[in-house]
Structures are given as structure tokens and as C-alpha cells.
Amino acid sequence: HGESASADMTAVNDGRTEVQPVLDGYNPVDVYSMDEAGLFYCLGPSAALSTNEVRGTKISKERILQLLFSPAISGKKFNLSIYFTYAGGSKAWMTSKEFQIWLSDVDHQMQLQEHKIVLLVDNAPSHQVGELELRNVTIHYLPLNTTSHIQPMDTGIIKDFKLHYTKQLVQLYINCAEENKAQTVDLQQALQFVERAWDSVCLTTTVNCWQHVNTMATTVSNAERASEKEKDVALAQLAEL
Template sequence: VGTTTMHDILKNSEKWLVVTADSVDTIKSRHCKHPEMEDALFMWFTEVRGHGAAVNDEMLLEKGRVLGERLGVQNFAYSKDWLANFKSRRGISHHRLHGEAASVDMTAIVAGCAELQQTLADYSPDDIYNFNETGLFYMLGPSRTPATAPVAGHKKSKERITVALFCNASGTDLRKPIVITRAKRPQCFGKTFQPTLYTEYFSNAKAWMTLVIFQEIICAFDRDLRLQGRHCILLLDNASSHAVTGLQLTNLKLHFLPPCTTSSIQPLDAGIIRAFKAHYRRQLVQLYMNCAEEGRIQTVDLCQELQMIRLAWRNVTATTVKNCWHHTGILPCDNAVTATATDEHDEDDLTLAEIQQLIRRLDPAAGPSAAAEYVSIDKEVETMQELNDDTIV
């Protein structure tokens, strides 16, 4: 996180900071001398760790000094004793914060799985949900096309939208996809197209997930559960846009996954999002293939994109969903969904094979991994504004 990141964390610390009983010793936290500075430092720590970066004691001390200066903290010794107390107050005293190797990460993953199994023991797989966002280059086709095919400039564009997905552990409820774009109502919608027939639709200048959008989604889900008379738990990563406070949720419990473990224990990251993108890109390549064969410009608009997103999500099978949840190891043995004989990778392989075949028709020289690379091309794209010193303070 760069030096331009901090102004907003400190200024909006109450809005952004999430303090849970699992992660913070609330009694001790009352006795810190500069709570605003510690809140900001903990927020920075959570954000950086959530991106998988290692943080050592020296980094914490230096960032504490920088944030303290921004907040007007004076005559304060950022000592090792203070740091030890800070880590204890924030529930991070038992984590190694320097040079974390793969073996240490595995320890964190094992511990995270054990903690989740205990937390989820009282819930049925039908009532355990996971939510996550992914960036999607919705217009991006394969890298090469036939020389005779007319190609619109934006067909090769990396125009990003954000797609948020959530589903339960049994694979019986894949909630309507959430799409965030830059345009509130693009021209292609005309007067009659209703995007909410296919997805939950939001817009802002950066097509990012925001705290306001996330709160609206969560409150709507809670209302839905209340009408159904259900009580569910929703697993989330520690993204800043998920840092809700003060929500009066009656039927939904939010549970945040341990930092730096989400790539291994978050079900949507364990293959569900990848399966969704494979189904989406199969449709997109087929569309571009048809355009090429018919001599039409290869292009896609937001109307088509929303319909393809909805269909792609529907094409993710319950088998794939259940197997991805099963492979994370986070479900308690008594409640664990049973992995079926058909592995989700078999379904993925079939979809990738179809994409590879279509790409080869567009480009006979395409390599054997073209489909896999195409499906994963936007895997690491940001879906929310990264916190910086300005956004922290």
C-alpha cells in the first residue's frame, strides 16, 4: 500500500474498521492511549495481509509512526513493548509477522480450517454461504482472430466490470449475480431493457464494489432470509469494502476468513469463479466465432453481457459447487457436503476443451494452453479501490 493510501482510513476509520470478538480483545482495546492511531494501523495491517503480503514488526512500527503523525499524535514512543501490546489487543499476538514461509502459511490454513469447522458446526450446508467479487474483462476475446474478420476496437479491450457471486455449500442456491459497471444506463439498454431480469445491477465511475453497494446487498439478503424464516452465515474475505459496521442484521451472521488464507479456503476461489468464467468465455468466443464466420463485426454490448453472465452462472453445476466447498476442508465432518464421483475439474476440462476448439477455429496456431490462459486472464484484477494513506486518514 503506497504513501498516497492513508488519508481515508483515518478519516473514515469508524466506517471501515471491523472489530470482531474473534479478532480483538475488546476489554484491553479500551486501554490503549491512542485508539484512532491503533484503529488505523490495524486497518492497514488487515488490508495488506488480505493481499497476501508479509508484514514484520519494523513495518508495523514505521507505519504506526506515519499514521500517528497524520493524526497529530505527539510525544509517543513507538516501542517494541507498545507493539507487543498492540498485537495482543488486536488478536494478532500469536501470528508470526516476519518472513512468513509457505510452511507458516500452511499452519495458518490448517488453523483457519479448524476454526471454521467449529464455527460452522451448527449450520446446515444449505445455510452456509460464501460471497466474493471478481473482475471481468467482459469484451476481451482471444488474442488473435482471422485476418478476414472485421474486429471492433473494443473487442480487444480490457474494459473491466466487477461481478460478485455468492452461493451456499450444498449448491442449491446460487444467488443472482451482482454486476457493477461504469454506466448507470448505457445507450444499448434503450427504453425497455431491464438489467435486473438477469443480474443485480449497480454502477459507479470505477465499476468497483463499494461499502454502500455491499451493505445494500447484505441487507437485501438478510430481508430475504427473514421472510423465509432462515438463519444463515456468510463467509467473507477481509476486503475493505466488506468492512460493515452498525448493520442490524437479524437472520444473517457475517464471518470473516483469516487473512492470507482466502486463496486456499474460500470456496469461490477454489474453482467456482473459474468455472463461471469458463462458461462466460465459452459463450463470448462462440459469439465472436459466429461474427467471424458471418463477416460481422466482433463486438458485444452490456445487454448481451448481462444475459451471458446470468447463463454462465446457471451453467455452474451443483456438483462443481459442492466439490469446491468440500475440497477447502472448512466444513465440519458432520455437515460436510459429499464430493461426488464427477470431479469439478472434469466439468472444467470439458468447458476448456470447447473453448480451446473454438479458439483454434479462430487461430489455428493457438497453443495448447490458450483456453486456460484466456479464462484466467483477469484473475488478479482489482474489484475495489485499494486503501492508501489518504483513504486511511
């Protein structure tokens, strides 16, 4: 939290200069980024329309960690069969073991599809490949203290994902209130919400975030934009409801 404001812009510009020639050798559909996002999955909004103060409410600290993985152009061109997996941990942190298991699965899927990609990740200790041999995935680590500006996930994709999750959680809590039930969500429901929220992040959002970080030239066809308009209309209807 607050990393963007404290980032060294000289390092950010140098980071872009470093990353751009790496990505220039790839087609945009072959460029992916990955990042984690913590989610307090039981925690509803901290404010409401009511002006009455709510006293004695304990804030839920139950947390899950998402590993979000997205291409620069389209999430539908290459679909992984390992789409949604769950692993338990005492602190809900990413570990190098879990990262390597996930990365090995991705590499295997890309081999089956005869598809080679480059994957942008931040240089965290948990993201080390170790002795893992990758055939179809090339890892490129982003420079230190630059990810808030040149990691597409951090410039809007994760935020959009969390908004879609919160919409579902709020609707659930409203339904519970109308039916005079306790406003709770279990882990199974939360994981279903996570999957739907990620599906709801539209192509336009992804492309705009990649263009914002300015590390590669991304384009999207009119046909792809038209297909995304239908999803945008559905979201607008949900917001109105």
C-alpha cells in the same frame, strides 16, 4: 493473482481450525460464501489455432465486477428474488455502500423465508457491515492471507464461472466472423452471459470446491448428482460443437 503460492500455510491451517467450529453449528444448506470476481467482458482468448501473429490488436480494458454468492450444497433450495442487479461505478470496484445494500437485500429475503444462514467473506474494507442490523445473516470473516486456500469461490467456482462466460463470448465472436460483422459485445449482452454462466456452474463443482477447502463436511445425494449429470452432458456437447 499469485496469492495462493505466497500464502502462509501455518496461517491457512490456523484459519481452518478457526472456521470449522463456526460452521459445525450450521446445516450445510445454511452455509454460504461470497466473493467478487473481476471480468474483462469484451476480452476474448489470447491465443488461437492459427500460427499467424496478430499485430496491432488493442486489448480491451472494459471491466465489470461480479459479486458471486453461493451455498455449500445447493443453489436451488433458497432462491433470492434479488437475483441479478447492476450498479455503475467509475472503477468497477466493490464499495462498502454497495455491499451493505446487497447484504440488506439478502437478509430481507432470508427473513421472508424464515431461513438463517452464515456467510463467509474475506476481511476486506469494502465488506464491513457498519451499523447495518442483520437478523437472519451471520457474517464470518475469513482470516487474512488464507482465502486462496479456504475460500471455496477461489478454489474453482470463480474459474468455472469465467470459463462458462468465455464459451459464450467465443461463440458470439465466431458468429460475428461468419456473418462478417464486427466482433463486439455490449454491456447488456455481457450481463446476459454473466447470468447464464452463473447458472451453468454445476452443483458438483460447488461441492468439490467446498470439500477441497476442508472447512466443513459436505455431502450431496445421488438424486442431486443425477440431476447435475444432465447439465454436464450439455456442456460436453457444447465443447464438442
